[in-house]
Amino acid sequence: MKRTLLAVFALGFVLVFGNLAIAETIDSLPSWNDGKSKQSIIEFVAKVTEKGSPDFVPLEERIAVFDNDGTLWAEQPMYFQLFFALDRVKELAPQHPEWEGKEPFASLLKGDVKSALAGGEKSILEIVMATHAGMTTTEFEQNVKDWIATAKHPTTKRPYTEMVYQPMLELLTYLRANDFKTFIVSGGGIEFMRPWAEEVYGIPPEQVVGSSIKTKFEMKNGEPVLVRQPELNFIDDKAGKPVGINQHIGRRPIAAFGNSDGDLEMLQWSTAGKGSRFALYVHHTDSIREWAYDRKSSIGRLDKGLDEAQANGWTIVDMKLDWKVIYPYEK
Helix, strand or coil: HHHHHHHHHHHHHHHHHHHHHHHHHHHHCCCCCCHHHHHHHHHHHHHCCCCCCCCCCCCHHCEEEECCECEEEECCCHHHHHHHHHHHHHHHHHHHHHHHHHCHHHHHHCCHHHHCCCCCHHHHHHHHHHHHCCCCCCCCHHHHHHHHHHCCCCCCCCCCCCCHHHHHHHHHHHHHCCCCCCEEEEEEEEHHHHHHHHHHHHCCCEEEEEEEEEEEEEEEECCEEEEEEEEEECCCCCHHHHHHHHHHCCCCCCCCEECCHHHHHHHHHHHCCCCEEEEEEEEECCCCCCCCCCCCCCCCCHHHHHHHHHHHEEEEEHHHHHHCCCCCCCC
């Protein structure tokens, strides 16, 4: 009789706590609808973290890389760093009276952003260099912190730090709970992201990889400083992303997450390694809660990457169908 009771108790224990464990896994991604995308994430994490599994990956090799713009936070109607640069132009204008007769600054000061950016990459580079260089790294960091604390998105009127994707925040937390080390690998400026990435994403500055301008060591008033120069150092986009990963991380990731053709080489590089690999594209399909865009978009274009994801069996997140909520403030 005692053995029977013990057996019943043991079975109940297994059922109750086993179900709790399953529920805990599911609840780790509460903003994700049940479906192929969510299941593919859970299955991948389970097989690379289960000891004895043929796909088991040691802790030190559990590297996951994430694009930022369009993958972790929104990128429409313009990249947020560009909004920062445009606001800096207005702030710095009193010190540069010559801008009133010089493009692209003259159009910006008149509020004509479209004309200012008509020059394409050349105009954007001019704006970025004028607003991001000529100061110490400490001064630039403070400029970013001041802006990110007060600036509002032009459409939602929300702080930019509230324009992050709640399902992706949960995914970052879920991966770290399973001993993954999470990195940002973005075409955005490395020193633009580092001041706030840890607070918003839980990703420390040393795990942020991005584009950069050159810096120079100087002594100013007896103090050693790093001064930002008006010259490109590295562009961490497209084919530059695997290079940036190699330079900054030194290990090939086993999981990569992006949303555009600019992330394709990162996903290709990450999935080309030995053992179990995972790649995911966030497909912007929700025109009501966010924006719908892909193949023809000038920002965050997903064309070649979408075809390759389908051909390779990578996970494609349908934002409209797979996410219960998009932003934290919708909870």
